[in-house]
Amino acid sequence: MRGNQPLHIPVRTIMTPGPVEVDPRVRQAMSHSILGQFDPAFTSIMNETMQLLREVLQTKNEWAFPIDGTSRAGIEAMLCSVIEEGDKVLIPCFGRFGYLLKEITERCGAEVTIIEKEWGQVFEPEEIIRALKKEQPKILAMVHGDTSTGRMQPLQEIGKACRELDILFIVDAVATVGGTDVKTDEWFIDGLITGTQKCLSVPSGMAPLTYNERVENILKERKSIEQGLITERSEVNVKRRIKSNYFDLSQLQDYWSPARLNHHTEATAMLYGLNEGLKLILEEGLEQRFERHRVNEQALVAGIKAMGLTLFGDEASKMPTVTCISIPAGVNGEQVRRMLLDEFGIEIASSFGPLAGKIWRIGTMGYSCQKRNVLLTLGALEAVLIASGVSVHRGEAVQAALSYYSEALKEERAVL
Numbered sequence: 001m002r003g004n005q006p007l008h009i010p011v012r013t014i015m016t017p018g019p020v021e022v023d024p025r026v027r028q029a030m031s032h033s034i035l036g037q038f039d040p041a042f043t044s045i046m047n048e049t050m051q052l053l054r055e056v057l058q059t060k061n062e063w064a065f066p067i068d069g070t071s072r073a074g075i076e077a078m079l080c081s082v083i084e085e086g087d088k089v090l091i092p093c094f095g096r097f098g099y100l101l102k103e104i105t106e107r108c109g110a111e112v113t114i115i116e117k118e119w120g121q122v123f124e125p126e127e128i129i130r131a132l133k134k135e136q137p138k139i140l141a142m143v144h145g146d147t148s149t150g151r152m153q154p155l156q157e158i159g160k161a162c163r164e165l166d167i168l169f170i171v172d173a174v175a176t177v178g179g180t181d182v183k184t185d186e187w188f189i190d191g192l193i194t195g196t197q198k199c200l201s202v203p204s205g206m207a208p209l210t211y212n213e214r215v216e217n218i219l220k221e222r223k224s225i226e227q228g229l230i231t232e233r234s235e236v237n238v239k240r241r242i243k244s245n246y247f248d249l250s251q252l253q254d255y256w257s258p259a260r261l262n263h264h265t266e267a268t269a270m271l272y273g274l275n276e277g278l279k280l281i282l283e284e285g286l287e288q289r290f291e292r293h294r295v296n297e298q299a300l301v302a303g304i305k306a307m308g309l310t311l312f313g314d315e316a317s318k319m320p321t322v323t324c325i326s327i328p329a330g331v332n333g334e335q336v337r338r339m340l341l342d343e344f345g346i347e348i349a350s351s352f353g354p355l356a357g358k359i360w361r362i363g364t365m366g367y368s369c370q371k372r373n374v375l376l377t378l379g380a381l382e383a384v385l386i387a388s389g390v391s392v393h394r395g396e397a398v399q400a401a402l403s404y405y406s407e408a409l410k411e412e413r414a415v416l
Ligand SMILES: *Cc1c(COP(=O)(O)O)cnc(C)c1O
Pocket: 018, 070, 071, 072, 073, 097, 143, 145, 146, 147, 148, 172, 173, 174, 175, 195, 204
């Protein structure tokens, strides 16, 4: 190893829809020395983290804990633990992450039906409710905020309909929890998954989730099937068992319960980070935090419009944590992103599938969602566009954002 240089990490301003910058307090928390996972000093952090999660996820559910792995690990744990081969699942798709739910659900052996929206739009609740009545699935799985298109689907009416029709409602709220209101209980969500690296502003590597008794009852039944296999291997039971060990929520729940049944080796340093990140959210206050996200997003939007650029997608369903901009005709979107990174150390995102090369996406999430970052990004984007020969309204963007901020401050709104 002699001769190798120490790790050098350049300073960046991360304005993507994840991963985002983290508060120095989170980084500090993660650098504490390692504890064993059954050390009472650590299990008390586990219990405290469960309580913090319940508050951030706005739920009274007994079960709220993280899965070790990125957000899709949480999605996969939830889906593979509730879906049995042949179960009917309905998935409304309005962006890339709806199709991720479809893929995972199909791999779990479900009979999947999707309904689709053109990218940039969301569904009317009635469209989904009609499909629920027609398909009568066991599960409705859908995304709350799809970062690929920057759209957010209102969920409450859909959740209420699911409860009335006795359909399980499972939601990917990876990109919204911690940045905008997500009311697990009030919206009748039975199983909800989030991720650390978006608005919770903790490094990627954990997927907090929560579920209620409706999900827990399924887990109990499948656990007894699993135990039955030890004494009697019937073909039916082999077919019905949860196919994953790592993502088996019934085993994970036992590990997070006072019984502390051994499962995996917990990522203890990651949990320090999550614990501190959740405390930061609650110290700020949920309402204050959502307001800060709205103000910074609105300032960014004011700047983008003042520059003469066009926002992508239906405005009414825009996520407050992601802003999508149509790339002007003739402009190479990747070159602009590259120059922002090389010259200014600012990272923004492109998109996927039908939107690749068509839009840029700017995240305003968690610790990255700051006035300073918004102003820097607007100034830098304008400079890069001018250098690339794009005609923009010069000098307008940062001024528009500054005026928005001064109005917001007068109204005593949260800015940071
Ligand atoms: C980012 C994201 C994911 C996937 O997260 P990973 O942590 O990369 O697994 C899933 N769903 C949504 C809506 C996302 O924005």
